[in-house]
Amino acid sequence: MNVDLRYVADLRMLVVDVDRLHVAMPGLDCRNRPRADHEAEGNQMPLTILLHCVDLQSTRDFYQSVLGFDCAATLENTLTARKDGASLVFTSQDLWKLGPVLSGTIYITVGDIDSYFAAIKEHVTVAWTLQDMPYGSREFAIVDCNGYLLAFQQDRQGRR
Template structure:
C-alpha cells in the first residue's frame, strides 16, 4: 500500500488566465482538460499540477491556500533571472541558514510559489 504521487489542485476564479500563467510564465504543458471543461492538468519536468474553477459545493468565493508550493530546482539562479520581472516577488533570492538558496513569487491568484536549491549544489559546481 504505497503512495505514488502528490498532485496539488489549486482553485481559481479565472481558469484560462491561470493556465496561461503556468504555461507561458513557467513553461508547464497542458496534459489534460481545458478551461472550458472547468479543470486542467499541467506537467513540466515530471512535476504535475491540477487547476480547477472555484468549487461551488464547498462555497469557494476566492482562491485560498494557507501553504506554499515549493519547487526544488537544479538552477535557482536561472529561475530567479527568468521570473523576477514576470511575477510579483514575495522575497528575492537569498541563501538561508537551513542550507537552501531560494526565492518566492506569487502566481496570478496569489498562491505562493517558492523555488529552492540546496546550497551544497553550488559548492560542487
C-alpha cells in the same frame, strides 16, 4: 492528517522533499525512515494538490508563458501544470464554496534556481527574492495569478 478525496480526479504529483519536512515541523525527522515503494531516489514522494482558480485560461497563460510549465486540459474545467517533476492541478469549479485560498506555501524544486529566477523575476510578483536559506536551500517565492504563494528552491549542494 485527514484528507477529503471526494473532489480528487486524475491528479498526478507535486514533489515533496522529506529531508526538509523536519524544518517546517520541528521534531519530525523523516530522513532515516524506511522508503515506501512509490518513492523515487532522492527522498521524494508523489503528492498532488488541487487548487481553485478564478479563470482556467489566465491560469494556463501564466503558468505556461510566464513560469514555463507544460500545461494541459485534463478534465472538464481542470488544468494540469507540470515543471521539473511537479504537477499542480487547477479547477474553475467552486468545489469548496470559497475563492482561491491557501494558508501555506507550495515549494517546487528546480534544477537551476539562479537561471530560473533570472528568467521570470521581471514578469512576476516576487514575494521574497533569491537567497540562501539557513536550512540548506537556495530559493525565492512568487505570488501566482490566483494569489497562491509558490516557492522555487534548489539544494545548495545541487541535489534536486
